[in-house]
Amino acid sequence: MTTSRIETALAGADQTKAVVLGVGALDLTGAAFRDQLPGKRAVIIADENTWAAAGPGAEESLRAAGVDLDEPVIFPGRPVLFADDAMVERVRDILAGTDAAAVSVGSGSVNDVVKNASDLLGRPYLSVCTAASVDGYTAEGAAITVKGVKSTVPCRAPVAVVVPVDVMAAAPSRLTATGLGDLIEKVPAGADWMVADALGVEPVDWDVWDLVQGPLQDAIADPDGLRRGDTEAVAALSEGLQMSGLAIQVHGTSRPASGAGHYFSHQWEMEGYGRDWAIPLSHGFKVGLGTLAMCALYEIVLGLDLSALDIEGRLQDWPTPEEDRARVEALQPVPVIRESAVRESAGKYLTAEAARKRLETLRRVWPELRFRLGQQLMPASEVEDILRRVGAIHHPSQIGLSLEQLRITYLRAQTIRTRYTVLDTLQEAGLLTSVVDRLFAPGGYWYGRSPEPRWTDES
Ligand SMILES: [Zn+2]
Numbered sequence: 001m002t003t004s005r006i007e008t009a010l011a012g013a014d015q016t017k018a019v020v021l022g023v024g025a026l027d028l029t030g031a032a033f034r035d036q037l038p039g040k041r042a043v044i045i046a047d048e049n050t051w052a053a054a055g056p057g058a059e060e061s062l063r064a065a066g067v068d069l070d071e072p073v074i075f076p077g078r079p080v081l082f083a084d085d086a087m088v089e090r091v092r093d094i095l096a097g098t099d100a101a102a103v104s105v106g107s108g109s110v111n112d113v114v115k116n117a118s119d120l121l122g123r124p125y126l127s128v129c130t131a132a133s134v135d136g137y138t139a140e141g142a143a144i145t146v147k148g149v150k151s152t153v154p155c156r157a158p159v160a161v162v163v164p165v166d167v168m169a170a171a172p173s174r175l176t177a178t179g180l181g182d183l184i185e186k187v188p189a190g191a192d193w194m195v196a197d198a199l200g201v202e203p204v205d206w207d208v209w210d211l212v213q214g215p216l217q218d219a220i221a222d223p224d225g226l227r228r229g230d231t232e233a234v235a236a237l238s239e240g241l242q243m244s245g246l247a248i249q250v251h252g253t254s255r256p257a258s259g260a261g262h263y264f265s266h267q268w269e270m271e272g273y274g275r276d277w278a279i280p281l282s283h284g285f286k287v288g289l290g291t292l293a294m295c296a297l298y299e300i301v302l303g304l305d306l307s308a309l310d311i312e313g314r315l316q317d318w319p320t321p322e323e324d325r326a327r328v329e330a331l332q333p334v335p336v337i338r339e340s341a342v343r344e345s346a347g348k349y350l351t352a353e354a355a356r357k358r359l360e361t362l363r364r365v366w367p368e369l370r371f372r373l374g375q376q377l378m379p380a381s382e383v384e385d386i387l388r389r390v391g392a393i394h395h396p397s398q399i400g401l402s403l404e405q406l407r408i409t410y411l412r413a414q415t416i417r418t419r420y421t422v423l424d425t426l427q428e429a430g431l432l433t434s435v436v437d438r439l440f441a442p443g444g445y446w447y448g449r450s451p452e453p454r455w456t457d458e459s
Pocket of ligand 1: 262287
């Protein structure tokens, strides 16, 4: 029970050996565990919500397959489990008291915590997905907040992943909307990778590219079906998400699946934005809004004639490392984010000489690059329509952010990761602030866009 695309991806993955995807896949949990972890005991780790969705079914399947089980570990459903270093230590300590392999039953947070904790003990684990809400199930690395900073902690992916499409289709629709928000970012993220490739910063691995971009359009094609919990639509989204995670595993970094749209989410997450809400603001909701923000920005970028860029003019006031650091510090008022942003930005600082070469390359490649970007990208209005129909966030007002906060996030997002995106191209070309300002000025995408009511789980 899997798909040919997933088989192709698994062939290149060195950690995950099996992805069991389909309606009824929960019943195959025991067989998957026994095949991949023969002779091992199992301990299910879940929270009250995810246990209710799939815990008893997973337990029954494991038992039927003859797997010995510890008592399940079930964390409270409220407040929602937060994936931070303290939680990882807690789960690691629980696992250290048994020789059982963990079976994570849950979505993003539960899986990330169990992944990291298992890896600390050098122990393989199995993941049972309960919602089509993230692409991180099959990814190498876990999204964990470490000492207040949202980080991708290096750790091994699950040895097997069970993707019960019927369980995921029955999950709250906000979780599916979250998954779509995470996946649709692969559109501008792909564009960012193309830019990095064309400028000689980081080559595209086209085999890995196909793993993510191949299933992408099918996966986001039916937002109405996703909102209704239609199993075919959820199966397509789930496949896209698993493929994206496997691509991260094959590539060894999150580059195939994460561009500047993700940095909007990371920035808000590090600011703690929405963390204390009754239902914390999800990764995919933030990423979906970041996707829309980036697609709107790319529309302006595609209208620029960068082949006529005034390189000498730009180099005249090229910042020294100290000036660039001061720029980053001024943008990031929160100390812990500032420290991290200063470090990450220093990692991509260019000397004037290197900048000249970069900008000369940009001038040279721009006509062809612009054409290819135009083929890769989607219009912002189309992204907005998909987000709206699936029930995801598509205006900052829905999560209580002002347009001014969104505007500053474009600038902050450029500073928080060394990984190169189009935000860096604009910064290097001296155009970032003016391009961002155009989005909020008359005629710009965000200008006069009516605020929408605050998002609630009932809306
Ligand atoms: Zn993501």
